[in-house]
Amino acid sequence: MASELTMMSDSTAESESGGMERRTVLKAVGGSAIAVALAGCGELLEDEEDPLEEAEVPDEPIEAGLQTFLEGAPAVLGVQAEYGAETAVRRINENDGIAGRQIDLTVVEEGEEALENYQEFVEAGMDVTFGPISSGNHEAMVPEVNDQGVINVATDGTVTTLYEEDHPPEDNQYSFRFQNHDVMEALAAAVEATELLGADEIETYAGINPGYAFGFDEQELFSAGIEQLADAELVYEGFPDLGTDDMSTHIEEVNSAEPDVLFSSAWGGDATLLLEQGHGAGMFDNIELLVGPVLYGSANDLSEALVDGPIRSGSRNFYWDQPSVDRWDPGRELFEEVQEEYDVVPTAHFMSGYGAVTAWATAAEKAVRILGGWPEQEQLADILVNHGFYTPAGYHTMGPDHQGYSNAHFGELTWSDDLDAAILEDVNVYDPKNVSPPQGQTSRDWIADWD
């Protein structure tokens, strides 16, 4: 099965992206200014006429709401999503808006009141809402989104069962999710470990994952994958509370079990804590490899000492240097814009915000072109299903299950003196079809069916 879970190497991915021609881009995005601008290819459309100018659309701006974590430990991810959404909105407005309509983006703290935030957005007359980050919050929101009928494009909240089992398409019309769901990065982590160490060399594995829906989901999917790929045995799994101040007990258990592979979906402060305490307790002397789907989400908080060791990290559907910014202008321009505007390294959660806005904005523009006027929520929801669009991270689709599908990234976590920040090297890119099940099948059934 490992051979079926193929990945594109750096060079392959770059040649595909780098070879994209002007007409290809225009055709792919429908030739509209906004879609091309959000893909980061705005210069291709100089002197192009915009056919949307004839469409009948309201004069007032589009009111959009974003809820994300703006403070506390989860803000490590949430603020990146805010920056991403703001950047997409800024690019839209600088390119005359969607069919001439500017976007007003209101950003609120997600906290534990995601449902109430969404309701307040709707009461305030928002045309669209984005967020949340939290899996639990997302789960709580989906029924309300369908009751209210105002489209929400979730930035994250990536538990796989949410759209596969809990809210299948026949029960869900208005709730969408842009970021890859858990199975894609958990399986990519399993393939990374197998490719790097060799299936025959992996006899045991362990997991330290956050003690809530996301962490349980990731551990279960990684276990299913690594047991199929390498017939490995689970020797320890621990679930520290999200935002814990101490992982020493779990690390000691890993040190005792000495697994070949340690899997951890720890993120934010939990990720840096795991690495800090892991180094302090000699954990990297007792494992062959640490694979973490979202360790790089803490890129701006990692130090050179922390990334030392056999660590491979995922970066969900966006790694800023994939394809290399030396050869991919949209990526370079986005990176420079983020550095100039926010003075941070953009992580996958930046793209969570950027992509969620882009998914909706490009679908709205497509709808205006088809209808000749501004779409109703129901029409826009229909357009979003199977909608494809570009960002500087590449091509994305919104599947029939309302789940976004994009390439998944994994690479060696290391340090760049030039950037004075953590980077990923030797990045592998996983095609969505190789790390997620066919439509209509659940991830667990799909993995269980592997020969």
Place this chain on the structure above:
Amino acid sequence: MIESFVTHTLNGLYYGFILFMIAAGLTIIFGVLGILNLAHGELYALGAFLVFSVVGFATGLVASPTGTVSAIVFGIVVLAASLAAAAILLPVGAVVESVFVRPIYERDEVYQLLLTYALLLIFIDVMKFGWGQTPVDPGVYGTLNRIPTTELVGFGYPSYNVIVMLVGLAVFGWLVWFFDRSKTGRIVRATAINRDMATAIGVSTDRTFTLVFAMGAFFAGFGGAMVSIGPGTAFLEMGLDPLVLSFVIIVIGGLGSLKGAFVGALIVGVISRWAIWLYPPVELAAPFAVMLIILLFKPEGLYGTWGEIE
């Protein structure tokens, strides 16, 4: 198995010493002033944020360690900076007591809770204003671990944890000395035991109370500083969990008892780490279960003095 048991127990003791530094301040304030300070956790968080700035400045003045001696020097600088950061809490505590707390000593307890909860919210906003909304980390944990400690006796264990335990012991020893042996400490105890008599013999209860509140704030801040120079980060919500556990600890040990806070903190620290090791689902419940059992047999707590520092 034995090595794991030792490591888990050491991890529990380390955590217990951190909790003791926080709970010590809470129990001192309650023992003398009779105030249950809900903002105590935020004084702990403020110490964690302050140490980020002070340690960042202090370590910038010394070269990065290259050997054992320079690592020890670095460690001394970090500890000195931590003390300096916590010392900022002394005037903060003094101002809070004299301006906000003093007017409500004679009022119903509900005023204490409302006032200290308001202070809790204000402190959070102050920290948000001062250090922003995202976590901060002084980033000295790895360097502190370069100081050789347990490996000298053939046992691998993070030196930072050892340092915290030694510092915690020193704090306990100093507090016992202060309240048992020093003149000022005896005045504080006398005031706690009989406020009217202390006033009658010329003790300024205002100054005593201000001193005690400032001391409580200092030790909360020092606990936060010790956490912040470790593997964790300073973040806005960090004060809540230690506050809750501190209440558990001082109830286990006996309200107002320093020895009780010390023993209670170590019990809670070790039990919580054993719980994660042996049966993780009871991690949160374990300290409360211990509290319940102890209160069943000793309703006043292990060293209960109910309002007298001992």
